[in-house]
Amino acid sequence: MATVDLRFSASPEHVRTARLVAAAVARRAGVDESVLDELRLAVGEACTRAVGLHKLHGLQTPVRVSLTEGEKTFSIEVGDDAPGSVPQQRDGEDDTGEETDELGLAVISGLVDDFEVAADAEGGRIRMSWPAAAAV
Amino acid sequence: MDLSLSTRTVGDRTVVEVGGEIDVYTAPKLREQLVELVNEGNHHLVVDMERVDFLDSTGLGVLVGGLKRVRAQEGSLRLVCNQERILKIFRITGLTKVFPIHDSVDEAVAASD
Numbered sequence: 001m002a003t004v005d006l007r008f009s010a011s012p013e014h015v016r017t018a019r020l021v022a023a024a025v026a027r028r029a030g031v032d033e034s035v036l037d038e039l040r041l042a043v044g045e046a047c048t049r050a051v052g053l054h055k056l057h058g059l060q061t062p063v064r065v066s067l068t069e070g071e072k073t074f075s076i077e078v079g080d081d082a083p084g085s086v087p088q089q090r091d092g093e094d095d096t097g098e099e100t101d102e103l104g105l106a107v108i109s110g111l112v113d114d115f116e117v118a119a120d121a122e123g124g125r126i127r128m129s130w131p132a133a134a135a136v
Numbered sequence: 137m138d139l140s141l142s143t144r145t146v147g148d149r150t151v152v153e154v155g156g157e158i159d160v161y162t163a164p165k166l167r168e169q170l171v172e173l174v175n176e177g178n179h180h181l182v183v184d185m186e187r188v189d190f191l192d193s194t195g196l197g198v199l200v201g202g203l204k205r206v207r208a209q210e211g212s213l214r215l216v217c218n219q220e221r222i223l224k225i226f227r228i229t230g231l232t233k234v235f236p237i238h239d240s241v242d243e244a245v246a247a248s249d
Contacts, residue, residue, distance in 0.1 A: 012161035019190075037221050044192050048160040103193040103229060110228030 002066035002077075003029070008047075010054030010063050018065050019044045022076060029069040030133040038111045039076075039130060045104040046078035046126040052101060053082035053124065073114075075129035084119050138162060140187075141169050146245045150178040155187035158195030166195065170202040179211025182244040191222050196231060203235065212236075214244040 004025045008014040022043040023036050031039060043065070050063040064079040108115055114129045139162035140155040150173055158166060173181060181202065185191070203213045214236045217223055226232045238244035 012159075015160050016157065040190070041192060041225070044159060044190075048192065048194060051160065103196060106229055107193050107225060 003069040004067040006065040006067070007062040008065075010051045010059065010061075012048075012051060014063075015044055015047045015051060018047045018063075022065065022067055025067045025069070026074050026076075026130070026132070029074040031074045031130050032133075035130055039128075042108045042111045042115075042128055043076050043078065045108050046076070046128070049101060049104045049126070050078055050080035050082075050124070053080045057082045069132065070129075072131060073129045074132040075127065077128075078126045079123060080125075081123040083121055083123070139165050141165065143169070143173065145178075146182075146241075149180045149182050149245045151182045151184055151241055151245070153184045153187065155189075157190040158188060158198070159190060159192045160194045163194040163198045167198045167201060170198065171205065174202070174205045174209065174211070179206050179209040181206055181211070181213045182238075182241060183213065183215050184241050184244075185215055185217040185222060186219070188217075188219070188222060191225055193225075193229070196225065196229060199235065200231070214238055214247060216241050216244050 004021065006018060006021055008018060019040045023040045026039050027036060047063060047065065054061070054063060059081050061081045066077045068075045105117065108126070108128065112128045116127050118125045118127070138156050139158060142153045144151050152169065152173070154166065156162070170181070183199065206213045216238050218239055223237070226235065226237065236247065238247065
């Protein structure tokens with residue numbers, strides 16, 4: 001059972017909201033202040049990727065973020081509805097966004113030790129977790 | 137917080153001062169600004185990131201795009217940044233090897249290739 005569940009329409013302007021909520025819940029869960037910046041960045045990257053995939057596939061469904069406070073860990077799962085959302089290879093015609101899907105995953109893997117990407121016909125999920133001391 | 141952008145000319149360099157958050161929502165504004173500057177003939181850019189609070193991969197993509205554009209004109213794009221949390225993103229993506237990163241605008245303006 002997630003501590004906080006967030007669903008937002010797949011628009012870039014809501015990614016910041018997801019970052020702020022994730023950081024606030026993580027702080028409350030006892031995640032160390034020194035990693036909150038990294039957590040904010042990682043969840044932003046995961047949401048940015050999900051928003052991009054929804055746009056690419058013309059999906060109207062929301063992006064899902066589950067923030068779960070465990071006994072010793074704080075986990076975040078970002079879910080999208082894009083079928084088999086493996087990293088996309090796009091043409092390099094425009095110089096925006098074309099490498100950012102891969103770059104986004106590179107940033108997450110550089111920041112988060114405990115991180116996995118899963119995808120099936122239903123959609124993709126990025127799971128990340130951080131150590132958390134129980135907040136008393 | 138939104139993105140703030142201002143530009144000024146120092147010698148043959150154009151300094152773009154960026155403030156706020158560069159993410160998937162605001163990065164297009166930065167891209168437009170860089171494209172416009174290059175199209176207007178400003179081929180030596182210094183992007184001052186001292187007042188940037190947040191930068192993600194979308195922002196990195198825009199900076200790489202800007203670098204490609206100025207290089208096509210035999211220009212340059214230098215960054216000014218002292219903030220560890222921002223520098224870290226350049227390091228983990230290997231982009232410290234791609235961008236010259238300076239401690240101050242003065243140093244970036246004085247630098248030559």
